[in-house]
Amino acid sequence: MNLLLSSNQHNLHQHITITGSKSESNRALLLQALYPNITIENLSNSDDSQVMKKGLQVYNGEVDIHHAGTAMRFLTAFFATQAERNVVLTGSQRMTERPIKILVDALRQLGAEIEYVKNEGYPPLKIKGKKITNNKVSLAANVSSQYISALLLVAPTLENGLELTLEGKITSVPYIKMTLALLTEIGVKSDFSGNVITVSPQKEVVDKTLIVESDWSSASYFYGISALCNVGSEISLSSYKATSLQGDSVLKELYEQFGVETIFNKTIVTLKKVREVSKDEVINFDLANAPDIAQTIAVTCFGLGLECELSGLHTLKIKETDRLEALKTELSKLGANISVTDKELFLQPSEEIKENVAIDTYNDHRMAMAFAPLALKVPIRINDAEVVSKSYPDFWKDMEALHFKVSEV
Ligand SMILES: O=C(O)C1=C[C@@H](OP(=O)(O)O)[C@@H](O)[C@H](O)C1
Numbered sequence: 001m002n003l004l005l006s007s008n009q010h011n012l013h014q015h016i017t018i019t020g021s022k023s024e025s026n027r028a029l030l031l032q033a034l035y036p037n038i039t040i041e042n043l044s045n046s047d048d049s050q051v052m053k054k055g056l057q058v059y060n061g062e063v064d065i066h067h068a069g070t071a072m073r074f075l076t077a078f079f080a081t082q083a084e085r086n087v088v089l090t091g092s093q094r095m096t097e098r099p100i101k102i103l104v105d106a107l108r109q110l111g112a113e114i115e116y117v118k119n120e121g122y123p124p125l126k127i128k129g130k131k132i133t134n135n136k137v138s139l140a141a142n143v144s145s146q147y148i149s150a151l152l153l154v155a156p157t158l159e160n161g162l163e164l165t166l167e168g169k170i171t172s173v174p175y176i177k178m179t180l181a182l183l184t185e186i187g188v189k190s191d192f193s194g195n196v197i198t199v200s201p202q203k204e205v206v207d208k209t210l211i212v213e214s215d216w217s218s219a220s221y222f223y224g225i226s227a228l229c230n231v232g233s234e235i236s237l238s239s240y241k242a243t244s245l246q247g248d249s250v251l252k253e254l255y256e257q258f259g260v261e262t263i264f265n266k267t268i269v270t271l272k273k274v275r276e277v278s279k280d281e282v283i284n285f286d287l288a289n290a291p292d293i294a295q296t297i298a299v300t301c302f303g304l305g306l307e308c309e310l311s312g313l314h315t316l317k318i319k320e321t322d323r324l325e326a327l328k329t330e331l332s333k334l335g336a337n338i339s340v341t342d343k344e345l346f347l348q349p350s351e352e353i354k355e356n357v358a359i360d361t362y363n364d365h366r367m368a369m370a371f372a373p374l375a376l377k378v379p380i381r382i383n384d385a386e387v388v389s390k391s392y393p394d395f396w397k398d399m400e401a402l403h404f405k406v407s408e409v
């Protein structure tokens with residue numbers, strides 16, 4: 001499905017309801033499978049959470065998690081530590097190119113039985129579940145935090161708990177803290193000091209409802225829209241918390257530089273465009289703690305004609321696509337002067353945005369959603385627009401609610 005988007009409505013006063021964070025949801029689903037007296041509210045309606053939920057129900061046979069990185073990594077640790085279960089864990093073509101060796105090596109150090117079905121270091125994986133009694137392991141922490149979260153989530157069910165030593169510069173730290181915070185919520189004891197994390201074993205937990213906060217990464221697209229709207233525009237979103245477990249909630253500080261103020265009223269957050277941004281502004285952000293909003297921010301800078309330097313982007317090359325190359329190719333098509341390294345992105349201020357350009361999305365939901373706000377500036381086409389369902393199936397419906405014209409072409 002290819003879409004043509006346009007909008008001439010720059011004064012917005014709308015409310016959007018976004019479902020639960022996919023990161024929190026996929027953690028909560030795994031914890032619920034381990035401790036069935038956990039209940040979950042405001043679960044994400046994303047494809048990634050659907051495949052996670054389905055995957056957890058398999059005892060023997062094949063589990064296909066499509067494009068879901070968290071499901072791939074979390075389920076690897078889950079099945080490896082579930083005695084009596086035997087599965088082959090696989091995913092989309094892209095998933096077979098996303099590395100998993102660091103996690104598999106760590107689980108093998110603990111005594112797990114995992115084999116590569118095709119290429120060494122990559123899915124699919126053949127996993128024979130086992131009871132794990134070893135409890136000490138070291139792993140590289142500078143590639144993906146998901147390997148660490150995967151181990152932490154199963155850690156309380158291991159007979160002797162877990163002591164993880166993290167090597168190298170720790171990346172995507174808020175996601176590790178989110179995992180530990182959810183463990184704390186269900187009563188599991190843990191400690192994170194320096195580069196060592198310990199988790200105590202815990203056989204049962206008390207009845208607990210985990211209320212998932214709505215997804216801040218999804219909220220980023222409305223920050224992008226707000227930044228391109230007229231002063232006075234307001235978009236409100238629910239259900240959010242002033243103190244979030246999600247690192248992407250840093251949007252509320254970052255978008256101040258784009259003239260967007262964030263106002264909390266109980267569980268509703270309002271994004272208000274309060275000032276025009278001077279073209280002399282230079283944006284300089286390190287996004288090592290919030291990699292998923294890099295595309296949104298790069299496109300916002302381009303839409304506002306601002307110079308920007310984004311760093312801390314070393315994880316982007318192994319996500320749904322090589323996001324640095326994808327941004328370079330697609331922003332260039334629109335007329336941007338952009339360069340990238342393997343961890344940075346540089347954008348020169350631009351005067352003009354080319355009309356009717358067709359943006360390729362590379363099976364990456366965030367490519368489709370990050371570019372959509374530009375329709376406030378020029379008509380824009382989004383190819384394979386159904387990719388949004390990975391994290392945000394209702395995205396195009398919500399864009400229509402914001403008076404964007406969305407037509408199939
Ligand atoms: O743990 C999580 O829920 C996630 C961690 C991040 O991945 P990396 O740690 O690989 O950067 C993030 O990009 C991903 O969307 C979700």
Ligand SMILES: C=C(OP(=O)(O)O)C(=O)O
Nearest residue numbers: 067068069070292319320
């Ligand atoms: C990187 C992402 O997801 P995952 O790694 O879980 O596929 C994302 O949603 O931007």
